[in-house]
Amino acid sequence: MDPSPVPSPAAAAVPQPGPEPQPTISMIPIGNGTQAHSVTHSLWTSISGPAHDSTQAQEQDQHQNQAPLSTSRKSPLIVVIAGAGDVASSYVALERLLRPFARVFLYDRTGLGRSQAAPEGYRPSAVIAAEELHALLSAMATKNRDNESEADISPQEYILVAHSYGGIIAREFLHLNPSTVAGLVLVDCATERSSELLTFPDPNIVAVMGDLNFARVTGLRADTVLSDEEWRVRARDIRAGAAMAASEAKSFVEVCETLREKDQVRNQALGDRPLVVIRADGVRDYERIYEAGVKAGYGSPEQQRAFRHLLDRWEGIDREVQEGQLGLSRVKRLIRIEDCGHNVHLVRPDAVVEGVRWVLDMISRADINNGSEG
Numbered sequence: 367m368d369p370s371p372v373p374s375p376a377a378a379a380v381p382q383p384g385p386e387p388q389p390t391i392s393m394i395p396i397g398n399g400t401q402a403h404s405v406t407h408s409l410w411t412s413i414s415g416p417a418h419d420s421t422q423a424q425e426q427d428q429h430q431n432q433a434p435l436s437t438s439r440k441s442p443l444i445v446v447i448a449g450a451g452d453v454a455s456s457y458v459a460l461e462r463l464l465r466p467f468a469r470v471f472l473y474d475r476t477g478l479g480r481s482q483a484a485p486e487g488y489r490p491s492a493v494i495a496a497e498e499l500h501a502l503l504s505a506m507a508t509k510n511r512d513n514e515s516e517a518d519i520s521p522q523e524y525i526l527v528a529h530s531y532g533g534i535i536a537r538e539f540l541h542l543n544p545s546t547v548a549g550l551v552l553v554d555c556a557t558e559r560s561s562e563l564l565t566f567p568d569p570n571i572v573a574v575m576g577d578l579n580f581a582r583v584t585g586l587r588a589d590t591v592l593s594d595e596e597w598r599v600r601a602r603d604i605r606a607g608a609a610m611a612a613s614e615a616k617s618f619v620e621v622c623e624t625l626r627e628k629d630q631v632r633n634q635a636l637g638d639r640p641l642v643v644i645r646a647d648g649v650r651d652y653e654r655i656y657e658a659g660v661k662a663g664y665g666s667p668e669q670q671r672a673f674r675h676l677l678d679r680w681e682g683i684d685r686e687v688q689e690g691q692l693g694l695s696r697v698k699r700l701i702r703i704e705d706c707g708h709n710v711h712l713v714r715p716d717a718v719v720e721g722v723r724w725v726l727d728m729i730s731r732a733d734i735n736n737g738s739e740g
Contacts, residue, residue, distance in 0.1 A: 389414035410480035415469035449530030451611025453479035477610030496538035549725035558626035576664030636695035640728035642721035
């Protein structure tokens with residue numbers, strides 16, 4: 367299908383905090399695996415956005431070319447799922463853009479960011495992350511009901527917004543809890559086929575990269591919409607979870623193979639629920655690393671040639687892998703971003719918002735067509 371481009375925003379469009387209430391921060395106790403019914407550790411969470419669906423519906427109605435949201439049911443909670451080793455503080459600019467019209471849930475996985483360390487013997491996987499996310503959302507719902515909180519998130523459907531490795535977690539969550547997923551926004555995500563493209567971490571990339579700073583060489587630090595303080599907080603949170611990030615990286619091939627067993631694309635696992643696939647120019651990041659690394663003399667000639675061979679075939683494989691996810695749903699949209707590398711949420715959060723708005727619009731239209739508006 368033809369992609370829908372999202373034009374680059376003007377420089378003045380950098381998200382700014384508005385007058386709406388600030389996020390509610392909590393540490394939520396959960397269990398893990400065989401200890402799911404007993405508390406093993408706590409995860410950091412943030413929930414923000416309108417307290418009432420009427421506010422959300424009014425804001426959505428004001429957005430150009432958008433139908434009002436259905437008021438016949440509680441509007442879906444936007445659940446943001448970070449990539450491997452990444453943290454909630456990477457998504458604060460996205461959250462600022464979403465919270466005026468949607469309730470947004472951010473969290474740090476076990477051992478990452480501001481969440482507590484993993485219990486002894488913990489071995490991360492996408493399935494475990496999906497189970498923990500379900501436990502976390504259930505615990506949040508129970509806590510808020512008990513406290514009669516205006517931030518109540520139950521009964522609930524979710525729009526999962528996932529980046530990179532987070533896409534595999536989102537799809538494992540869909541497998542475990544299919545009735546709760548109202549839609550998906552997959553942002554330059556890993557898939558069951560990603561291990562065909564990359565070994566993670568790839569020793570040739572590591573060698574040619576040497577001691578180069580990824581964020582500076584790729585332009586991410588210069589291009590990000592995060593403030594200097596937000597960038598420092600993000601860096602601190604990533605450092606805090608370095609050990610768990612390494613463990614997640616080691617599970618890369620296994621999680622791809624585990625997801626492949628579900629055969630979700632062939633089975634069209636989302637059915638008629640809306641799906642957005644956002645494909646960025648991920649190869650651009652690694653082209654810049656390759657050029658800088660070769661110039662600096664890092665890596666052996668063999669490692670440089672292997673890296674170059676990977677880059678030469680990257681575009682075709684990445685297109686096939688990313689756009690293959692569109693088979694998950696009959697209601698789908700591809701957004702192609704050619705002016706941004708892999709970290710879309712840090713540079714072009716507006717494109718992610720566009721995807722979320724489209725999913726919300728499709729949900730609203732389906733409600734109207736099904737007569738749920740009365």
